[in-house]
Amino acid sequence: LAADERCMFCFQIDVFLARSLLEKLYLFQYPIRPASMTYDDVTHLSAKIKPKQQKVELEMAIDTLNPNYCRSKGEQIALNVDGTCTDETSTYSSKLMDKQTFCSSQAASNVSRYAAAVYKKGELHLTPLHGILQLRPSFTYLDKADAKHREREAANEGGDSSQDEAEDDVKQITVRFSRPETEQARQRRVQSYEFLQKRQAEEHWVHLHYYGLKDSRSEHERQYLFSQGHGLAENTELIKSPSEYLMMLMPPSVEEENDKPVAPSNVLSMAQLRTLPLADQIKILMKNVKVMPFANLMSLLGSGTDSTAVLRCIQQVAMLVQGNWVVKSDVLYPKDTSSPHSGVPAEVLCRGRDFVMWKFTQGRWVVRKEVAAVTKLCPEDVKDFLEHMSVARINKGWEFMLPYDEDFVKKHPDIVQRQHMLWMGIQAKLEKVYNLLKEHLTPKKQEAQSAHPLLVSGEQRVNMAKAKVKQNYGQLEKELQKQKAEMKSNDTSAKMDVSNIRIKEEPVSDEEPMDTSAYEGMNNGIVNGLHAEEDSTDSINGHLPGGCIDRVAQELKAFVSSTFKKQFVLTLSELKRLFNLHLASLPPGHTLFSGISDKMLQDMVLDTGCKQILVPFPPQTAASPDELKVYALWEAGDTYDQHRQVLLEIFSKNYRVRRNVIQSQLSQECGEDLNKQEVDRVLKDCCVSYGGMWYLKGTVQS
Numbered sequence: 001l002a003a004d005e006r007c008m009f010c011f012q013i014d015v016f017l018a019r020s021l022l023e024k025l026y027l028f029q030y031p032i033r034p035a036s037m038t039y040d041d042v043t044h045l046s047a048k049i050k051p052k053q054q055k056v057e058l059e060m061a062i063d064t065l066n067p068n069y070c071r072s073k074g075e076q077i078a079l080n081v082d083g084t085c086t087d088e089t090s091t092y093s094s095k096l097m098d099k100q101t102f103c104s105s106q107a108a109s110n111v112s113r114y115a116a117a118v119y120k121k122g123e124l125h126l127t128p129l130h131g132i133l134q135l136r137p138s139f140t141y142l143d144k145a146d147a148k149h150r151e152r153e154a155a156n157e158g159g160d161s162s163q164d165e166a167e168d169d170v171k172q173i174t175v176r177f178s179r180p181e182t183e184q185a186r187q188r189r190v191q192s193y194e195f196l197q198k199r200q201a202e203e204h205w206v207h208l209h210y211y212g213l214k215d216s217r218s219e220h221e222r223q224y225l226f227s228q229g230h231g232l233a234e235n236t237e238l239i240k241s242p243s244e245y246l247m248m249l250m251p252p253s254v255e256e257e258n259d260k261p262v263a264p265s266n267v268l269s270m271a272q273l274r275t276l277p278l279a280d281q282i283k284i285l286m287k288n289v290k291v292m293p294f295a296n297l298m299s300l301l302g303s304g305t306d307s308t309a310v311l312r313c314i315q316q317v318a319m320l321v322q323g324n325w326v327v328k329s330d331v332l333y334p335k336d337t338s339s340p341h342s343g344v345p346a347e348v349l350c351r352g353r354d355f356v357m358w359k360f361t362q363g364r365w366v367v368r369k370e371v372a373a374v375t376k377l378c379p380e381d382v383k384d385f386l387e388h389m390s391v392a393r394i395n396k397g398w399e400f401m402l403p404y405d406e407d408f409v410k411k412h413p414d415i416v417q418r419q420h421m422l423w424m425g426i427q428a429k430l431e432k433v434y435n436l437l438k439e440h441l442t443p444k445k446q447e448a449q450s451a452h453p454l455l456v457s458g459e460q461r462v463n464m465a466k467a468k469v470k471q472n473y474g475q476l477e478k479e480l481q482k483q484k485a486e487m488k489s490n491d492t493s494a495k496m497d498v499s500n501i502r503i504k505e506e507p508v509s510d511e512e513p514m515d516t517s518a519y520e521g522m523n524n525g526i527v528n529g530l531h532a533e534e535d536s537t538d539s540i541n542g543h544l545p546g547g548c549i550d551r552v553a554q555e556l557k558a559f560v561s562s563t564f565k566k567q568f569v570l571t572l573s574e575l576k577r578l579f580n581l582h583l584a585s586l587p588p589g590h591t592l593f594s595g596i597s598d599k600m601l602q603d604m605v606l607d608t609g610c611k612q613i614l615v616p617f618p619p620q621t622a623a624s625p626d627e628l629k630v631y632a633l634w635e636a637g638d639t640y641d642q643h644r645q646v647l648l649e650i651f652s653k654n655y656r657v658r659r660n661v662i663q664s665q666l667s668q669e670c671g672e673d674l675n676k677q678e679v680d681r682v683l684k685d686c687c688v689s690y691g692g693m694w695y696l697k698g699t700v701q702s
C-alpha cells in the first residue's frame with residue numbers, strides 16, 4: 001500500500017458464555033513479589049478459605065538460598081517468634097523464616113460485570129467471576145512474637161513463694177445478674193463491630209489443596225473455561241439485539257446507585273433536592289440552615305410552589321421564633337441518639353434546646369450562663385444550641401441571628417396564633433421539668449414592650465427623637481412654668497431632692513452619636529437648665545443674680561482642679577460620677593445645682609490645664625463614648641510632671657504597654673536611670689495593671 005493510503009481491517013469473533021465454573025471462579029491478585037519469592041508450583045505450601053466471607057489465606061515458601069535473602073534477619077525473626085525450643089507448634093521449624101502467609105481482601109463488592117476470557121481458534125469464551133481477591137502479606141507472626149515476649153517477662157517477674165501462691169488461690173468473686181436485653185439493645189449489639197468480628201471468627205476454615213500449573217488436575221479444570229456446547233440452543237442468552245447484548249455485558253452499577261445519597265447532607269444539590277417531595281425538601285433545608293425567614297424558604301423551593309402547602313409542611317419540622325422559622329429540636333436530635341460531647345440522650349438535648357428557643361420568643365438576648373444553670377447541660381451542648389440560632393456579642397450575650405420578620409407576622413396572624421399556643425404548651429412543660437422561677441418566665445420590660453429589632457439606623461433615631469420632642473414639648477413647657485412659680489413662692493424653704501439630679505447625658509447610640517442640632521432650637525436655647533446665650537441668666541431653678549455664672553464657674557473649676565490633682569487621669573464617665581457624688585454632698589440651693597452640661601464640664605477640664613489623651617482603643621471595644629474620652633492633668637507643679645507627660649505620650653500611641661517598655665522610654669526621654677520607687681510612683685498616678693500589662697486609669701476593658 002502507498003504511504004498516503006489508509007486501510008482498516010475488520011474481524012468477527014464468536015463469543016461464548018461458559019457456565020461450568022459459574023459461582024466457583026475467583027481471581028487472585030498477588031502483590032509484587034520480592035526477588036526471593038517466585039509464584040510457581042513449589043512455593044504454595046497450603047491454602048484455606050472461608051466461603052461465606054470469601055476470605056483466603058495462602059502460605060508460600062521463601063527461597064532462603066536466594067542471594068537477596070538476608071539469613072541473619074530470617075534467623076532473628078524465627079527466634080523472636082518461636083524462641084529457642086522447637087516443637088510441633090513452632091511456626092518456623094527450620095529456625096529460619098522460610099515461608100510467608102498472604103491474607104485476602106475483596107477488591108470489589110460487585111463483580112457481576114467482570115469475567116475471565118479465553119481466546120482459542122477465533123472463539124472468545126467468557127466465564128463470570130464470583131469474586132476478586134487481593135492478597136496481602138499477613139504479619140500475625142509478629143503478634144505471636146509479642147505474646148511470647150510477654151509470657152517470658154511474666155515468668156521472670158512472677159514469684160515462687162508459697163505465700164504468694166496461697167494468696168493467688170483465694171480470690172473474691174462478684175456475681176452479677178444481667179438485665180433482660182431490649183430489642184433496641186439487641187439490634188445495636190448485632191450491628192456493632194465487635195459482634196461482626198466475632199461472627200467472622202466463628203466461621204470455620206476450609207482447607208484446600210493446591211495443584212500446580214502443569215498438574216493434570218489443573219489441565220482438566222482449565223477445560224471448564226470453555227463453553228461445553230456451541231449450539232444456539234445452549235447459548236440463547238447471546239441471541240439478543242446489540243443494545244440488549246451491551247446491557248448484559250455492562251449492566252448498570254447497582255452499587256453506584258445505592259451509594260448516591262437519598263438526600264444531600266452538607267452540600268445541597270438543588271436539582272436533586274427538587275426531585276423529592278415537598279415535605280422532604282423543607283425538612284432537609286431546615287435541618288441544614290436551622291433558621292430561615294419564610295420568604296427565603298419560598299425562594300429556595302422555586303417558583304410555582306404553593307405557599308399554603310409550604311406553611312402546612314413547615315409547621316411539621318420548625319417552630320416560629322420572632323417571625324422566623326427555627327428547626328425543631330427532635331429533627332436535629334432524633335430518638336435513640338445522644339450528644340457527641342457528653343453522651344446525654346436526645347430527649348434531654350431536645351428539652352434544653354427548646355428552652356433556648358423559648359427564651360428567644362421572650363426577647364432577642366440570651367445569656368449562656370443562665371441557660372447552663374437551668375438546663376444543667378455541659379457548656380459544649382449549650383454552645384451548640386446557641387450557635388444554631390444566635391450570634392455572640394462581646395460583653396452582651398447571644399443575640400438572635402435574624403431580625404424580627406414583621407411582614408410574615410402581619411400576613412399570617414392565624415399561624416402566629418397557633419404557634420403561640422404551641423409555645424404556651426412548651427412553656428408549661430419546661431416549668432415542670434426545670435422548676436422555672438418567676439424571673440425566667442417574665443421577660444424584661446424593655447424587650448416585652450416591643451419585639452422590633454434593636455438595630456436602628458442613626459437617621460431613624462433622630463426622626464424618632466424629633467417626633468418625641470414635638471409631642472412632649474407643650475407638656476414640658478407647662479411643667480417648667482409650674483416649677484418656676486413654685487420656686488418663687490417657696491424661695492426660703494425650697495429644697496431639692498439631690499438623688500434626682502443627674503448630669504445631662506448626651507444622646508448616644510451603639511452605632512453613631514445622635515445629631516440633635518436640627519431640633520435644639522425647640523428648647524429655646526435651654527441646655528440642661530442653663531440658657532445657651534451668654535447674656536441670659538434665667539435657669540430651670542429660677543432667676544439667678546448677675547454674678548451667679550461666675551460663681552458657678554469658680555465652684556466647678558475648684559472641683560475639677562482638686563479632683564485631677566488627686567486622680568491625675570480620668571475618663572469623662574468617671575468624672576461625671578464623681579461630680580454627682582460631689583453634688584450629693586452639697587447643701588440644698590447651692591450654685592452648682594443651676595445645671596451643668598457635658599460641654600461645660602469638658603471645657604472646664606481643659607481650662608484647668610488638663611489635656612485629652614487620644615488613647616487608641618481596640619476596634620472591638622464595647623466602651624461607651626464617655627469612657628472613650630480620657631483626660632489627664634498635664635502639669636501638677638511637682639518633680640514628676642515630665643515623667644507623667646512621657647507616660648501619657650506613650651499611651652497616646654498604645655492602648656496597653658509592658659512595664660519594661662515604659663521604664664526604658666522614661667529613662668531615654670528623661671536622661672536618667674529611674675529607680676523602681678520612682679517608676680512605681682508615676683505608674684500609680686496614671687495607670688493600673690491588669691494581666692501583666694499597664695493601662696491608663698479607666699481604660700481597661702474586661
